[in-house]
Amino acid sequence: MSNIFLSGQLVCSDQNQAAIVARFLPLHVELTRAEQGCLSFEVKVTENPLVWQVDEQFQDAASFRLHQQRVSGSAWGRATADIARRYEVEGI
Known part of the structure; x- marks a missing residue:
């Protein structure tokens, strides 16, 4: 089992x-x-x-993938879908 690390930036285009x-x-x-x-x-x-x-740090790839799945269908995921993400993921 290997930890998964995500690091990066969420980059908004404007104050809205x-x-x-x-x-x-x-x-x-x-x-x-x-x-x-x-x-x-x-x-x-x-x-x-x-x-x-x-x-972010997750204990393994399975928990990281479950997180990603949950987020994609969440209020957060829908509200921020158009905001740029510049992430790097290590451990997968």
Whole structure:
């Protein structure tokens, strides 16, 4: 079993997208941290208010994939679908 790490940025194109992130992020973080296999999950705004740093760690590929599936159908996933993501995933 190998840990999976995701690190990168969520990049908003304007203040409207940043407001969407701020609105939906608290529940997204709460639900993700409660997922089986989530070892750590942090999303924090950077010095640029349109850019959010994302760092995730899951215990294995299966838990990471389940997270990705849950997110794609969630309120967060739908609300932020048009926001650019620049992520790198290690361990898969």
